[in-house]
Amino acid sequence: MFVVSLNYKVPLTEIDRLQAAHVEWLKACYAEGIFVASGPKRPRTGGIIIAQCARDVLDARLAADPFAKADAADYDVTEFTARMTTAALDPIRES
Numbered sequence: 001m002f003v004v005s006l007n008y009k010v011p012l013t014e015i016d017r018l019q020a021a022h023v024e025w026l027k028a029c030y031a032e033g034i035f036v037a038s039g040p041k042r043p044r045t046g047g048i049i050i051a052q053c054a055r056d057v058l059d060a061r062l063a064a065d066p067f068a069k070a071d072a073a074d075y076d077v078t079e080f081t082a083r084m085t086t087a088a089l090d091p092i093r094e095s
Contacts, residue, residue, distance in 0.1 A: 001049070001052045001079070001080055001081065001092065001094065002049075002050070002051045002052075002058055002077055002079050003048065003049075003050055003077075003078070003080065004048065004049040004050075004051060004058070004062065004075055004077050004078075005041075005046065005047075005048055005075070005076040006046040006047040006067065006073045006074070006075055007045060007046040007072060007074045007075075007076070008044075008067075008072060008073050009072055010070075010072045012044065013072075014070070015067070015072060016073055017031065017042075018066045018070055018072060022066050022067055025065050026038055026049075031053075033052075033053075034053045034057065034061060035049055035050065035051050036051065036053060036092055037049070037050040038050065046073060055077075055079070058077065059077075062075050081094045082094050083095070
C-alpha cells in the first residue's frame with residue numbers, strides 16, 4: 001500500500017485550470033481499484049492519495065495525472081504495510 005503526497009509547484013489558478021481533468025483521472029484510478037482514498041491537503045498546498053497496487057502500476061498512473069503532465073505537482077510516494085485497520089477497512093488490511 002502507498003501514501004502519495006502531492007505538492008503543488010504552480011499557483012492555485014493553474015491547479016484550478018487542471019482540476020476537472022485531474023478529478024476524471026482520479027475517478028478512472030478508483031474504477032480500476034487502485035486508489036483507496038484521496039483528498040486535498042489543508043491548507044491547499046497539494047493532496048494525499050492512498051493507493052493499493054504494484055509500485056510500477058502506481059508510477060504509471062501518477063505519470064498520467066494531468067498535474068504531472070503539466071509539471072504542476074511533485075509526488076512523494078511512501079510504501080507501508082497496513083497491518084491494523086478499523087473494521088470498515090478490513091478488506092485492505094495486509095498480513
